[in-house]
Amino acid sequence: MTLNLFYFLSFVAVLSALMVVFSKNPVYSVLYLVITFFAIGGHYILMKAEFLFIVHLIVYAGAIMVLFLYVIMLLNLNKETEPHKSNILKFAATICAGLLLMVFVGSMKGAETLTNARANNETMIGNVKNLGMVLFTDYLLPFEIASILLLTAMVGVVMLAKSEKK
Amino acid sequence: MNALLIVCGLGFISLLSEIFNLKKGLHVVVVLGLIGAALTFVGDLNVTTRYFSNMLIFDRFSVVFSSLIITVAAAWFCIARSYFVGDTHQTDRTALVAFTVVGGIMMVSFHNMAILFLGIEILSIALYVLAGSNKESFFSNEAAFKYFIMGSFATGFLLMGIALVYGSTGSFDIAVISNHVASNRAALPGFFYVGLFLLLIGISFKISVVPFHFWAPDVYAGSPTLITAFMSTVVKIAAVGAFYKIFAQCFLSVQASVSGTIMVIIILTLLVANITAVYQSNVKRMLAYSSVAQVGYILLGLISDSAMFEGPLFYYLASYAATSLIAFAILERVESTKGTSTLDAFAGLYSKNPFAAFCMSIALLSLAGIPPFAGFFAKYSVLSIAIGANHLEMVVIAIITSLIGVYYYFKPVMAMFTPNASVEVVFNTGEKFIIGLLTLLVILMGLLPDKLISILG
Amino acid sequence: MMTIFLIFWPLVIALGIFAFKPANAKLVAFVSALVELAVCLFMFVGFDSRNATAWNYQIPWVPSLGINFSVGMDGISFLLVLLTTGLMPFIILSSFKTPNQKPADFYALMLLMQMALVGVFTALDGFLFYVFWEMALIPIYFICLIWGDENRAPVTFKFFVYTLAGSLFMLMALLYLYYQTPGAHTFDIQALYKAGRALSSAQQGVIFWGLFLAFAIKMPVFPFHTWQPDTYTVAPMEGTMLLSGIMLKMGFYGLIRWLLPVVPLGVHEWALTAVVLSVIGIVYASIIAINQKDFKRLIAYASIAHVGLISAGVLTSSKIGLQGALIQMLSHGILAFALFYICEIISTRASTRTISSLGGIRVGAPILTTVFVVVILGTVALPFTSGFVGEFLLLNALFQYNYILGALGGLTIILGAVYMLHAFQYMMLGKHSPQASRVSDLTRHEKIVLYPIVILIFMIGIYPDPLLQISEVAVADLLEGFSNFSAKVK
């Protein structure tokens, strides 16, 4: 059952990911990307990372993608204005990505031999309580630092996007 | 750690000063604050302190590198006054730079991949913005744009690397990873190496080695000159420091399997960067290629004997930072006076501004590695270590390319000393003072390298 | 401590010169050069060749890398220091009348140059030697770049890169030797000697070439000489004087101090090749000199020819050859200075240096001509002039080394006469040409510069004994180990 679910979600994720790339209209791409995110979120649930699933949806589908849509609308890009690359370049791009995939896949066997694998025990590492413990003990510093990151981004965005009054 | 907090604090202060309209003294405060932050390290040189369950470790390396970053940043602030004071976004810019410094410090003192990652990102994101901070300039826009797309693309690979390394070692902690790798070398899965390489590639992008250097010349050339100076000094130190920590501390035991690839990268970097720089007529762009090339020498020392290179690495970066600051400071003045940063802008500088020409020449000579300036000793230590490790063919390449380096470093020199009626470039006293100080430093470092070079390792 | 003074006194003045009015810079420089010379002469009086270590001085410089600030003077070094300090006041004095926009900068660079040169000749630490070696390049580059003639930028740059390239090979060789020193590596000269001699023949051969390249380019030996004529031609007079008078002696000094004793086997194996190159250089440059139209360029080629003989003599690794080389270096320094000065006097007054457009200068300038004759006689090594002593000893050594090479090298005395007399004839003799009629006789200032030179030319030619005595012990000591070693090889 889980395996079938995995296959299904994977299928959706890959398909809509491809559609992100190949859709001509940016708005469609955004929507396909949202679908991909949902599919990935599904995987999180499969892996019992419920909290992450929630955060994932809120951040990605809720915030990031909305931002994308907002910019597309703002800049009025919801048309097929993009001049396309030549076919040779597209072909080369595809070959390239394919090669990269092959390298990845080729190297990704042997994971089952991991020496420190502690799979199959039933502690719920993905639940809120557990994650909260880890986040606010071991990873407290990165968590705090992340705020600086966001502050930086905020300051930066304000600075850049603000239109100057001449 | 205190320094980190102080620098963060400086960021906040500068943001707050916008609100409370305290912009006037801000620049001075920041400089003093940075100096203060550097001073907090004074007692810590021989103490190793761990913070937040090993997230950060301030050992000798981190302390030295952090203070270097902070000091260089302070010096940079001094010469970059014109970038801040009087600008509408003074506070924003100040805060962004301060946060960049925070990211830099994290990059040289991290003990956990999460800190490394966040450090890199804080630094990068702030830099994306700073590169584009001259909003009306098309070039500045393009620089920010290119930097952003390529940077975030590279981040993807970096993260993939971290993920794969995490997967094969089970931890983000440097010590744990290091121990695990050392004790289970035979049992490491194939994707560990993929992860390792992607991790290194991710940082290689930041330190801009060929073939991951493409962004550097364009971004350096497009950004406001002072930001370019910042990128080639503070940012470079942080990135190289991070590379060193990853390469020499975290993955010490698998260096052998990486060094072959890095060797090829070094050769490419030395050749491509140096040769391409020859044709540049824009000094700013030339310095960008030069900055790429310098990394090639650093890496050569690094792969030859990373333990022994620790001290020379610091020396190299310090001397490079000092010389770059001189060069960029003068470049910035020349550019803003003449409206261009091509070689022509430098023509006849000597007749009107002998002091500037003198300092610029020393900076360029130092970059070219001519004794007795600091750059020479830096390069010398690289060659020395490489010969000690019997990388003779690499040394030959390094020597040939550094000769090519002389070729382009001397172009501005020749231009400056060619008689040519030209406009006088105005330097205010502060700038003169700091440039003179840096020049003196470059000479003194070259003459008395011992203390600096043996501060580490 | 005296050595330290000799090295750093010019530096102090070079920095201090900016405190004076620019107009006074030349005086300051001149006085400081005189002071340095006085100190040097004082040392000359007290020189005890058997106790030359008295002037050694050593402090750690970069202890972590085994680098010391170690200087000292034996007879060989002392002679070259004497040359440097002796020639410097003359060069400075000769520049007094040249209009100069930035005199302070100019003289500061000259003094820096002096410091580096004295440093090169006294360094007893491989690294220190290298640093001084390169440091000498910077001031001269700027002197040529700022005060040179038309088209100087590319030419001086070529000079810079060429010599730099050579010296980088030297750096590699020195570093290689450094890593051969036992224990904590060191650049101490004695340790390097030991390390070098312990190497296998093939390794020594490689080191030989690494070092030789650097020195050969500096001297310059055929076929590494192509930078030289151009550079001499575009450089300002003072630059050319520094270059040919003192700086190229660095190459010989390098050969003597840093090549022969370091890799005796390498020398044994490769000296013949190097000597052959040098001898080719002698003949080749002499022949090219015949074809020169520009007098300054002619002197440049003549310099290559002379240099070839000196380097051939040094490379024979014989005591007589070394002695001859040393005395010839002094002589060549003086003669080159005088030749370039005279060339400058003529070319500024006639506004041309082209031999064929001059002629008949002797009519209006008999004293100049007489001085010129004396200098030329020295250049063609007429006995009782300074040129002869060295040339004879060098030919002696070269002929002992190999009869054929000796005979070929000897051609220099014929060909030298050919080009020098030819140039002299068409510049000074014959009918008065319009350009030459602008050439008036020597001024008082010029006489003050040139008369001592003339006296020196004869003094060294007639009574070279004190100078030969100075270096005798040092040369013998230097070659002691070498000859032992080659005896073992044979």
Added chain:
Amino acid sequence: MIPIEYYLWLGAVLFSIGVLGVLYRRNAIIIFMCIELMLNAVNLIMVAFSNYLNDAGGQVFVFFIMAVAAAEVAVGLAILVMTYRNTKSTDINILNRLKW
């Protein structure tokens, strides 16, 4: 239980599609999205490892990645908007005045 390789493969495929998109398209917005896709692929792998190794660290790390992704997108889009003001285009090929 799903084998870890499956997730790795899926992650690799998504990552490669992201790379493909970056290479394939000229529209900066799409490229940004593809980079997001790449980050998500990494997230997926991270979580899979975390689950497999039974270590919460991986999942915490994903939070940080998300934070970074959000920050990056914000900055990226700001840069895009700024550039768009000057060029009226989101085509990456328009921006090649800095070269050689």
Added chain:
Amino acid sequence: MVDIKVLISCIPLFPLLGFLVIGLNVHKLSHKTSSYVACGSVLISFFLSIIVFAELLGLPPDQRSLNVTILRWISTMGFSSNIAFLVDPLSSVMLLVITGVGFLIHVYSIGYMHDDAGFSRFFSYLNLFIFFMLLLVLGSNYLLMFVGWEGVGLCSYLLIGFWFKNHDYNKAANKAFIMNRIGDLGLLLGVILIFINFGSIDYEMVFASASSVNVTTLTWITVLLFIGAMGKSAQIPLYTWLPDAMAGPTPVSALIHAATMVTAGVYMVARNNILYSLSPVALQLVLVVGLCTALFAATIALMQNDIKKVLAYSTVSQLGLMFVALGLGAYASGIFHMATHAFFKALLFLGAGSVIHALQGEQDIRRMGGLKKYLPVTYMTFFIAVLAISGIPPFAGFFSKDEILAHAFAQNPLVWGIALLASLLTVFYMFRLFFLTFFGNARAGEGIMHHIHESPKSMAVPLIVLAILSFIGGFMNVPGALGGSTWLADYLSPAFHSDFAGEHHLDHTTEYMLMASVVGLTVIVIAVAYLNFVKKKKVPLEDGQLRGAASMVYHKYYVDEIYDRTVVRPLHWFARIADDVIEKLALDRLINSVGQLITGSSNVLRKVQNGSIGFYIFVMVLSIIVILTLTTVAEL
């Protein structure tokens, strides 16, 4: 009494002082002062030489060798040469000849140069020359001799080009210096070879151990030394400079290019007689070269029309004869002839100078003639000189030439035959010259003839003195056959360590036969000349009218042209090739092409940085793929 050693060191010192005094004040001294200083200094030297000579005579023959060391000169690492003088019979004779003839010519010059602008300069050069010449003969080691050797070459250069405004003269001066230098190189290498083999270059040390060195080496040494002599003494093939050297003022030709300097080669070979005697090959070489030169130069002299050129070739020829003597081992005869030749050839030149002076610079004998009555003193003295050179008894030339011929006959009649031929030719051209100059019609222009006058006293007196010397000089060494004592040969014998120095093994009858035949032939030749040039009043043809062999002889067998084509032009051609092709096109371009290569590749490489993000990323991804593929393949 002053120590004799001090006197010896003063001999060269005075001319040197004279040179310095005049040379440093060349524009301040009056003509009178400089001439007094110059002549005085040489005169003092001459007196000193006489004193030294007398001192030497007072010593027993085997102790006639005085050594004076003045200064350590070049002395290092086993090599040692001092500035030290050696006075022995050989050098003492040379001293007398040099200072004596030198003084006379100095005096002569006062008159000859009296209105020349470079009067003082001239005398300073002359004094310098005397100094170097004295150094040459006094030097007690090879290197000091070399100093003198080069020094006289320098003075020769300065004096040939004395009138420096004329480039032809300057070229002649250059030629003289350079050809001498070719010889000097040989000499220098010979000296070095001596040092290598003997470990010393002191005459005494070398001669003492001469026999311990093998013959091949000695041959090399002596041949190299002889090359030096070829240059200095104008022997084939290095003789061509001497005729050109006539460009200098005539006293110079007399002093340097006839009496003293050119005989330095003879002196040198004589000085090294031990070495030469030990090397038959070298002696043979000396003989052959001398013989060829004697004959060759004599034939050229037959057709020359310039009065000084004739004398110059005559000098070359006579020098050849001296080398014949040396080559035969008859060193004393060589020196003897050298001494007598100094007298009569100096006289000839001075006489010629007097003629030229009288004719206001005219040197072509076709423009002379009939001067007998205008220039009686010159005529008489010239006649004596001609008789002397022709070997008419009892003039000086007879004795010296006869000795050489006797030695030749004793050893090889062929040599005798050729030497005889050469001397008969000498007789012919000398009388040709004499007759054309002083007899017949006056062919000079009206204007010249109008101003013609006998030379002043200062010129006439030296002529007379030299004429006396040419007359009596031969009695220094009257051969035994004529009841003489061969005094000179005996005196010189300590210097010649060879077995047969000064003696030959002919009985007196043969000697009388030889003398008679030679004198007879000489008289016949004189008669022929008289017939041709006095009776028939033949005058040589103008330039360009000569055909065939005569033209070839007139053009000196085109030797100068051959040298020009084979040596000078190829040298210049090679210089151009080396400069323009090897230097600029090959070496320099090679170096520059490195720079161009870098710039070129930079221009190519920078195109890679094409500004397109897509391309950058593409390359990045490709590199990542390559790196990963290679490394993972390596790891798996």
